[in-house]
Amino acid sequence: MVAAAVVLLVLADRPGGLLGVDRAVAELAGPAERHPRAAELARIGAVLGYRCLWVPTALVLVWTARWRHLLVYLGTISVVAGIAQLAAGEGVFVRAVRAEVTGTPAAVELSAWPVVVLATVSVATLHVLTPSGRARWWGWVAVAALLTTAVVPRVSLGLDGASVALAAVALGVGTAALVCTVLAPEDAFPVAWHRRVAAHLALDAARTARVRAAVLEQLGVDVLAVEPYRLDGSAGSTPCRLVLASGPPGALFAKLYSTTHLRSDRWYKLLRVLRFGRLEDEAPFASVRRLVEHEDYMLRLLRDGGVRVPEPMGVVEVVPGREYLLVTELVPRTVEIRRSAPADAVVDDLLRQVRLLWSAGAAHRDLKPSNVLVQDGERVVLVDVSFGELRPSRWRQAADLGNALLTCALVAGPDRVLDRARRQFTDAELAEAVATTSSLTLPTQLRRMLAEDGRDLVGRLREQLPPHPRIRVQRWSARRLLLAVATGGGAVLAAVLVVLNLRAGGLL
Structure with a gap:
């Protein structure tokens, strides 16, 4: 022109x-x-x-x-x-x-x-x-x-x-x-x-070079390669493995966040407010820096509270204001719980981690099979705490327990899981956890796997527990109505x- x-x-x-x-x-x-x-x-x-x-x-x-x-x-x-x-x-x-x-x-x-x-x-x-x-x-x-x-x-x-x-x-x-x-x-x-998952950024040569240079400068770690890692269980970031020039360890785990993820977070939370009302800690983040800072803080909070999570290594600024990298240990000898043997020790340890979450005054809010790793066949490690919440309500904590029960029930069966759960939780607590279960509280992956499994795991758990009324989570307010009218009117x-x-x- x-x-x-x-x-x-x-x-x-x-x-x-x-x-x-x-x-x-x-x-x-x-x-x-x-x-x-x-x-x-x-x-x-x-x-x-x-x-x-x-x-x-x-x-x-x-x-x-x-x-x-x-x-x-x-x-x-x-x-x-x-x-x-x-x-x-x-x-x-x-x-x-x-x-x-x-x-x-x-x-x-x-x-x-x-x-x-x-x-x-x-x-x-x-x-x-x-x-x-x-x-x-x-x-x-x-x-x-x-x-x-x-x-x-x-x-x-x-x-x-x-x-x-x-x-x-x-x-x-x-x-x-x-x-x-x-x-x-x-x-x-x-x-x-x-069709592609918008959260998965391309790890091309230019972006990989920026990541390697930033990690070396800010953490003092020499990285040979940056590789995609377990993309199937992630929809809110770009998980990757950092192959180190020298070890041990031979590799670290990292999550790359960018303005793309910030926009997705804002739209996701707006849609949740329109559909369900406010569901605790749904305020959007103001910047990519705040987004990655929150997950780093939650990792350290849960680690200090005794919850078994990956050891945080630090936050790396790749592109100021636009791209940040959260680096943690790559937990060795782990598999997802859905690919592990249904041992009683695994069920017990996952429920123990939920109890520790309660004691630490926190909620994970995204307990699903891909976020529950089993180490050495018996120890559970919780990952991806980006949705974590400090001082949640009792309902939010009960939803974590419900998701943990269903995650275990997929691999060990509802009867066996309930028998193990009664050793750490009361029937009232378990009934309340099952009562919170709905399409809203279940993560997408867990909801899909329950549908593919075919068994009515929720119904089976509910049959063996004291009756508890369903917990309603819809919240109506003037703000929600005005926001819905403004959004719908603007779209039309x-x-x-x-x-x-x-x-x-x-x-x-």
Whole structure:
């Protein structure tokens, strides 16, 4: 866009100026009689070009669940299309709005508005569908060919001057490239043609080099490699293994947090407030630093309270304000509880860890099979305490016990687990824990595994315990109602504006 503007300014200062360029191009094209329906044919061709591009692109973005790209894409093309219609449309409403904005109902003097919209749509499509590199380069070639195919006939038919067409292309290309680069930068929102867990950042060469340099500088640990580690049980961070240059130990465990995880945390907590009300400690974090600081603090708190957790090694600032790494020991000789033998010692130790959580005045809030490791076949280690809470309510602590019972019941059976649990908890405490069990209190992984197991483990536990009324967790408040109305109203308003702009600009 800048280069095109410079060229236009240079040409404007020379004898003959832009009009001379337009005349030269017209003479080069040769005499051509303008078809009476040329303008209509050009308009129909542009509209078909819009729809052939943006509709499939929007469907791809929905399929790959890249919502940020979808919002930026639809917002960009709909706003540009709406402005184009407002500037050059002939409808009564459009003329009235134009009169209020510009002081006259006359159309804005830029005949190539269809070219502006087509350039915007094509470049925005390029940015959201192709990653940087060879694919993006060939995409630019395709965009250039498409715009040339659209512009040359319009200039030849006399619909646009060459300088006007060039300005239109520069305006559309520059607008789309600028908006997509600023609102959906590829380092934060990578382009992918498949569904992916947004929490799992790409451990590419550049990011790995930054991590290694930061760990060496801030912790004094020389790291040879940074590898993804147990991604299947993580949805709120990027877990990885740090292979050390010398040991022991040979490796450390780390969780990489970024602004992506901060945004996810905010949306997750907003949705929980809208769906359930406030569920204790649901305030969003203000920064990535606060997010990682909280987990580091919870690890140290639980360790000091006697709960068996990985030993924290420290927090590393990878990119100030944007990426932080929480480093802990990589607990040796461990497997997830679902892959361990259903020994009584394992069940006893997991329930003992829950009792220690109660004594420390804390709640884990995410007890599920992937967060319960078994060391040497008998010792339990609790990991991933990022959702941990200090001084929780009795209901929240009971929910931890309920999740622990069901996690054990998956591998050892409900009857055996209940028999072992009665050695450390009273029937009243166990009944209350089972009463808290619902789709809300169960982590997603645990809920999915219970459904796949097929047995009614909750019902079996409830049958053998004293009756206890279900514990209701829905909380209604004026804040929740106002937030729901504001969120729903904002979503509807945004959708209506996008649809109106798309229709006004000929995209629908």
